[in-house]
Amino acid sequence: MKPTIYLATQNKHKIEEIKDLLGDLFDIHTVFELGLSIEIPETGHTLQENARQKAEYIAEHFQVTCLSDDSGLEVNALGGRPGVYSARYAGEPKDDAANVDKLLFELSDSEERSARFVTVLTLHHQGQYVSFEGEVLGDIVREPRGKQGFGYDPVFQPLGNDRTFAEMSMAEKNALAHRARAMQKFKSFLAETDFLGF
Numbered sequence: 001m002k003p004t005i006y007l008a009t010q011n012k013h014k015i016e017e018i019k020d021l022l023g024d025l026f027d028i029h030t031v032f033e034l035g036l037s038i039e040i041p042e043t044g045h046t047l048q049e050n051a052r053q054k055a056e057y058i059a060e061h062f063q064v065t066c067l068s069d070d071s072g073l074e075v076n077a078l079g080g081r082p083g084v085y086s087a088r089y090a091g092e093p094k095d096d097a098a099n100v101d102k103l104l105f106e107l108s109d110s111e112e113r114s115a116r117f118v119t120v121l122t123l124h125h126q127g128q129y130v131s132f133e134g135e136v137l138g139d140i141v142r143e144p145r146g147k148q149g150f151g152y153d154p155v156f157q158p159l160g161n162d163r164t165f166a167e168m169s170m171a172e173k174n175a176l177a178h179r180a181r182a183m184q185k186f187k188s189f190l191a192e193t194d195f196l197g198f
Helices: 012-022 047-062 083-088 096-106 170-176 178-192
Strands: 004-007 027-030 066-075 114-125 128-140 156-158
Touching: 004 012, 004 047, 012 027, 012 066, 012 170, 012 178, 047 066, 047 083, 047 114, 047 128, 066 083, 066 178, 083 096, 114 178, 128 178, 170 178
Parallel strands: 004 027, 004 066
Antiparallel strands: 066 114, 114 128, 128 156
8 A cells, every 4th residue: 555645735736746756656645635724834944944844834733744845946146046935036925927027137137047946855754854855957048938837947947958947848847857856865765764664
């Protein structure tokens, strides 16, 4: 029998990507199935703090094994912004298009467009947690391209590619992306340990 895991995110795009990356390793559920009607807290000052906070919140409130994800875009010309504030860069409520517009406006006079996407995954199980980080380097293009993906995908072009993440299929993106790299570390950890007791 596959172990049950709950995903500590209310972002339907993240849920879709994580399910694709995990395959049939787990019996995967979402916080929507727990009847959660409030937003999961994200008050940390780093991606690591937010990922842990989200996993702990769900695991402890509902007594379940939980996997959380916190991701951010760090742009060198902006001193690492938007970083931990990526999802709300243009303010509340969260708005991907407004975030992209703000980012492009701030970079409009900049030739320096290098950036990195970072994901931190945190697994919380029976009072213990472990985290995994993945990153991908790239550049911010001058205007949005592509219709796939979400967030900053239309303006992030990974190094060595001539397409943005939004111009790639999910399979192509998941072969390169930050979340996939963190997930590979997570899977390797599970294969090498008995953290979940299987």
